[in-house]
């Protein structure tokens with residue numbers, strides 16, 4: 017790569033164009049030297065900067081002035097044609113001005129401190145909306161709320177105009193977003209690196225009960241939450257060949273001559289911390305063609321080819337791949353990964369080089385966290401930069417690389433394991449493929465020394481899978497190239513050591529590099545913003561807002577569990593959330609539900625391992641049980657609203673059929689007057705972060721019912737319990753730790769355990785396991801045509817029979833129904849349920865992403881907080 021310039025914002029003039037206040041290019045200029053240069057400016061100039069720099073204050077009047085200025089200048093509108101959307105834009109731009117100020121101060125502080133930074137590499141950042149979060153974190157909520165009201169708008173309507181930044185699929189992308197929030201809040205000098213997809217996760221609509229996908233053109237209107245940095249550009253090469261040469265020291269060196277160059281342009285997304293001035297950055301790269309249109313081609317009449325080239329380059333960041341926990345081996349996806357990794361590493365290395373330290377200090381200045389295997393090529397790219405471009409010896413370089421990287425594993429599902437065909441990697445990135453082979457060779461040589469004559473072990477540990485064609489195992493590359501590997505919940509971290517990384521444990525030993533970092537969620541978004549009434553009650557009760565920065569303080573609520581007034585307000589908050597959701601369901605589905613019924617929620621990506629199928633089968637069982645009851649018997653049952661939401665990957669046929677079945681069942685159940693409203697079913701379309709913020713605070717019980725051992729952690733389970741919702745769950749992922757924290761009385765656990773799964777699957781395969789009778793009855797109901805043409809659902813039923821019930825629905829079904837019965841019984845005891853609800857929230861301190869980030873910072877990254885100092889001159 018060449019030709020890159022770059023700036024961190026506060027680096028200011030660090031561009032390829034001539035800096036205004038200092039003559040040298042920025043590379044190699046330290047902050048101290050810069051300060052000296054600034055001090056040489058005429059006094060009058062400095063005085064102007066001090067007088068006018070950063071005059072955006074936080075009071076109501078300043079906001080209103082700024083709002084009106086943005087309406088008239090930024091939007092070119094007036095009092096005559098300002099609608100809710102313009103009001104949103106004007107508010108957003110006013111907030112953005114203040115955000116940029118903090119962002120600048122932060123970058124300048126970090127540059128000056130020059131301490132170790134952490135870089136979080138994630139292909140997905142599922143940020144959702146930004147305005148409400150920015151208002152909260154900048155402390156502008158009250159002043160802006162009043163300011164907007166006086167200008168004739170309701171803040172609620174204004175907030176509702178924003179479209180989600182949906183640059184992620186589900187849990188993994190949302191985790192990255194929560195972690196950025198915590199990194200900012202805890203004052204860490206951190207960066208996120210990702211891709212700026214033109215199209216985020218598709219929009220889901222329903223037609224005749226089927227999912228249909230629509231493009232999510234989220235950049236249709238301007239995006240006030242990003243700062244285009246058209247001056248920060250990195251060239252990324254693909255394809256080409258490798259040349260060998262001897263350098264001036266007589267060493268054999270390799271040079272990659274890429275042929276296809278694509279430019280990577282930076283867009284910066286400021287992430288403000290809560291209760292701090294720290295405002296960190298997510299740098300999202302966007303692809304653009306290196307050359308503009310080739311004029312000679314126009315002259316030759318090759319207009320189409322010239323345009324095509326342009327389009328191809330733009331293609332790289334055009335769309336987010338919509339698969340969750342599933343690998344699809346498309347070359348464009350591999351291109352995305354390298355494009356992102358190459359630009360990010362160039363940027364990181366450029367920043368390191370400014371301080372002119374020796375390369376051996378790199379791991380003391382830089383920690384890079386790999387969010388899943390998607391950025392594993394970063395390991396190879398850093399080795400290439402060090403060895404090929406910087407002339408560092410291979411072994412020294414490898415020491416630097418492995419001390420820099422750490423890797424988070426997110427799944428053990430075989431279909432999710434990333435493997436790329438060697439010929440594809442070779443063609444796209446010939447030098448990287450060589451380096452991977454060398455990394456593998458040196459690694460296996462070490463293994464061979466420790467375990468002589470164990471060819472099977474070598475084959476199992478190899479980064480290369482010896483099939484035809486060969487494959488690169490990205491998880492193996494990530495393990496070998498990192499000094500730490502972590503799972504995302506206790507059970508998951510234990511399981512990876514026994515399954516996919518078993519052989520690595522044999523080689524590295526049990527306590528070497530593998531550890532656990534249980535996931536977390538940010539209480540700012542998932543309680544304070546999503547559930548303002550409950551948040552207010554907690555603050556009133558505890559006497560202050562400290563719990564927002566120290567979630568363990570929630571345990572202070574326990575002493576109010578018997579306080580009548582507190583309980584009353586607790587119930588009122590929950591009920592108002594249920595009313596809000598009732599209205600949302602009516603608006604989006606037309607279905608009318610009773611807000612006094614038990615709200616039973618399962619919202620998450622649709623996947624066989626998550627078993628939404630089992631849930632709807634249970635609903636059918638309930639429905640037909642209700643139908644058999646007399647009116648008097650029914651008078652006794654708890655009324656339920658079963659709420660589903662979630663997207664299926666567009667190519668995931670079975671998952672899409674589950675959505676159809678849910679809607680077919682809903683159609684029948686909701687229109688059956690004979691059961692007297694005792695059961696309603698609703699599938700809420702287009703589940704995303706903003707929809708989650710409405711659904712989650714309204715749940716009484718939520719389902720996290722994956723086959724034991726398949727859900728690495730789950731994070732929505734944490735969101736629900738934090739909001740005083742109970743869980744019906746399997747002994748899987750973070751459910752187990754939630755159970756430990758909140759106690760037996762406040763959670764409904766059921767089903768077979770992870771260690772039983774292999775035997776059960778074996779039985780389905782080789783023995784005649786009789787079908788669970790309750791499940792058989794439900795299957796018969798579907799096959800009888802009770803929910804429409806049964807042929808439609810045959811492939812789904814087949815997964816239980818011909819498909820040998822891989823996710824063990826039949827094995828867990830009875831225990832699931834029993835647990836549901838316990839839920840009904842418990843809900844009848846209104847006072848008992850309120851107690852459970854309170855104790856759930858009160859015991860959730862552990863699951864703050866602040867705790868998780870602190871553990872990463874101390875145990876893996878070895879970084880310290882850097883409090884932001886307010887700057888003059890900006």
Ligand SMILES: *Cc1c(COP(=O)(O)O)cnc(C)c1O
Pocket residue numbers: 185186187190619620621703704705708729730731732733735
């Ligand atoms: C939290 C969250 C998820 C993750 O849900 P799980 O139930 O843990 O899989 C997925 N999507 C959205 C929009 C979320 O907010």
